[in-house]
Amino acid sequence: MTFGGNYSNVSTLAHELGHAYHQYLMEELPQFNQDYAMNVAETASTFAEMILADALLKNAGSEEEKLALLAEKVQNSVSFFMNIHARFLFETRFYEQRNSGMLDVSELSALMEEAQREAYHGALGSYHPLFWTSKLHFYITDVPFYNFPYTFGYMFSTGIYARALKEGEGFAEKYDALLRDTGRMTVEELASKHLNVDLTKPDFWREAMALAVADAQMFLDMTK
Numbered sequence: 001m002t003f004g005g006n007y008s009n010v011s012t013l014a015h016e017l018g019h020a021y022h023q024y025l026m027e028e029l030p031q032f033n034q035d036y037a038m039n040v041a042e043t044a045s046t047f048a049e050m051i052l053a054d055a056l057l058k059n060a061g062s063e064e065e066k067l068a069l070l071a072e073k074v075q076n077s078v079s080f081f082m083n084i085h086a087r088f089l090f091e092t093r094f095y096e097q098r099n100s101g102m103l104d105v106s107e108l109s110a111l112m113e114e115a116q117r118e119a120y121h122g123a124l125g126s127y128h129p130l131f132w133t134s135k136l137h138f139y140i141t142d143v144p145f146y147n148f149p150y151t152f153g154y155m156f157s158t159g160i161y162a163r164a165l166k167e168g169e170g171f172a173e174k175y176d177a178l179l180r181d182t183g184r185m186t187v188e189e190l191a192s193k194h195l196n197v198d199l200t201k202p203d204f205w206r207e208a209m210a211l212a213v214a215d216a217q218m219f220l221d222m223t224k
């Protein structure tokens with residue numbers, strides 16, 4: 001990877017290390033049990049990113065450094081909840097309209113801008129109607145909706161992280177066991193077996209999102 005030693009490079013390194021750790025845990029399993037679905041593919045990588053982000057925040061040398069790190073973290077949540085949500089809205093509406101014919105450039109751009117306004121709750125100063133031209137994921141035709149797994153993965157991983165913070169070191173074994181089962185269970189089964197939670201109920205997701213909200217609150221408090 002390109003490594004210049006900045007935050008984003010170190011975070012990418014942690015991310016890829018998460019993927020490597022996931023695969024390492026599954027190495028001894030039969031080949032057919034090693035293949036996991038998209039919705040859990042980013043669990044270990046996002047988890048590793050969160051460990052790094054929190055450790056850096058904890059060890060920040062100054063208020064300024066802490067604020068910069070926090071800004072990165074909040075920005076990350078904004079991407080998962082708003083930017084990727086906009087892509088999802090765009091793609092959903094694109095497929096709906098594509099049913100009745102081709103869409104031209106102005107129609108695609110209008111769809112894109114509308115999706116951004118909605119996903120960002122009108123909070124942006126300017127919009128990016130041509131975003132659909134630049135995002136590779138929209139052109140991987142055999143993997144439609146290649147945006148949902150990122151937000152799902154982020155939320156699932158954050159929920160697991162919230163649990164890890166609560167349970168401390170004892171959670172490590174459960175974490176490994178959960179990752180090891182990712183190739184042979186649905187995500188609902190994984191959560192039920194290893195975390196004892198029902199993913200169809202809102203509780204787990206609320207716990208996860210409380211972490212993101214706490215970061216945003218801390219950022220607001222520090223920048224008053």
Ligand SMILES: [Zn+2]
Nearest residue numbers: 015019042045
């Ligand atoms: Zn990844």
